[in-house]
Amino acid sequence: MRTINIGLSEEQRQGVIELLNRDLADAYLLLIKTKKYHWDVVGPQFRSLHELWEEQYQALTENIDSIAERVRALGGYPVGTAEGFLELASIKEHGGDIPMATEMVSRLADDHEQVIRNLREHVDQCSDDFHDEGTADFLTGLMEQHEEMAWMLRSFIEGEDLKADGKLSTGKSKVPVKA
Template sequence: MRSINIGLTDQQREGVIALLNKDLSNLYLVLVKTKKYHWDVVGPQFRTLHQLWEEQYETLTETIDACAERVRTLGGYPVGTMEGFLKMASIKEHSGDIPSATEMVARLVQDHEQIIRDLRDHVEQCSESFHDEGTADFLTGLMEQHEAMAWMLRSFVEGEAVRADGHSPSLNEKTAVGV
């Protein structure tokens, strides 16, 4: 890396770049999984999931570019091979099977929640260990995006009745209306 004078030491920037490359790897892997499920989904939920996943993979594509550009901004180079992504990612691919639509959603929820946990840890490391508030802020924004994606997917599989006041109906209310 060339000497960059932005108020961070080379070691701080290298630490942040390593975190960003892990995040980039997770983002790329969840993009591939989302696209694959977009192509393979069948059943009564086809149209809804097909459209939702198209929206999500378009957002992920923009996010991946922003993450790679953040790495470059700090003087590093983003990981850019499938081998590299698979080595650095904390989420795993599920090659060799085509699950049901509900299982596809459940797997993506797990992946987004893992990404959220990793981002939460990386935000703290960027701020506390590396004193890079700019990247901490950037990662906070990514975390919020993934929280929204996970919520949308989680809402799809939860399917529990909720009253207008936001609470779940009691057992008596459920049996009275046949829920």
């Protein structure tokens, strides 16, 4: 079999492939969760969230393909089974419950933030431990995309405290109940 000679040792390539497969698993779970909420969401923000999640799952679908193909470019094989994704993923599924829209947004924001933390660590590992600046750069791009997606989700939750007149609803105007 022809050996790959791109200036990385076998050990370095395998290290990077392992990180990429973990990122692939998380991206896949996030795709499933985002699609499920795109289908399930109800409430006054239905249209905005339904459309936002469609945009996000389309971006995730493209990223998944890029991650898997980068694994191949480094001489590895991407994980491609549901069982394998569940085993490697760091984010968790929520057993098929159907929460309120705000809770959906909050869960997905948490997941994106988890993915951002993982990617930040993987970028450092790729360049410091595995001497692979190409993958470090690739993962940095993914991290920036997740940062933007997380910001869009957080903005929905932060808006929850706003009343229709745009003023913050702090709850302080309520008359205290006497004992």
